[in-house]
Amino acid sequence: MSKVKWTDAEKAVLFAHFESANSIYELEPMLPGRDCTTIRKKANALGLHRPDLKDLSHAKLLAAMGKEKLTVKQIAERLGYRPNSVNFLLQRAHEEDLCRICDHLPSKHRGKCAPLWMVGAGEHVPSEFAIERERKQAAIDAQREVERSRPVRRDPFIEAMFGRAA
Incomplete structure (x- = not known):
């Protein structure tokens, strides 16, 4: 497997967009021939760091949610993060009484139903699956x-x- 050297133009793209991109996957189209692992390694070698998920303000999360009832996947698409990262953020926001599970979408296949999150304090609404269990x-x-x-x-x-x- 041959390693292709990074050009100065590619490094410039990294310096310009790495820290501000919502997701590392946004950089892949800007750097053709480079996958996210390669991009992450090069950025680390250059001393670039993305803001930690823990530093993402609740304001950005709540603004993305608005007044709608949304699934984790829908919120992730709006923020540009992966669903497991958004789930982590939602759990943290719930601990601070900023959002809650207000309903559940029935599953299309066998499996758990998808929780619908909304802004506001309160207890989670249990799913039919949880009540039955x-x-x-x-x-x-x-x-x-x-x-x-x-x-x-x-x-x-x-x-x-x-x-x-x-």
Whole structure:
């Protein structure tokens, strides 16, 4: 595998856009023939750093959400971040009572339904899946409690051999 040297023009693009780009994937079209890993390594070698996700202001997140009910994927598209990063940001914002899950979209296939997030304080609305899971767990716990309350049936052979204490 041959390594192609970086041109001065490519380095200039990195210096101009690396820190301000919403996503490293925005730089790939500007640098044809370079994948995101190569871009990230070169930027690191040049001493360039993207702002940490933790530094993203809640204001930008909330502005992207507006007053609409949005899925994580929709918010990610608006911000230009990956859905797992947006999920992290939403969880942090929820801890500070800035947003919450207000509803759930039913799943199109087998699997969990997608939560709909909105701006505003409050508790999450549980999904039908979560409610059903809690109901089943409560039934299992009740059955275990019934089983624990029944007297233990002792083996007559062991009682005959060792007495009642066994």
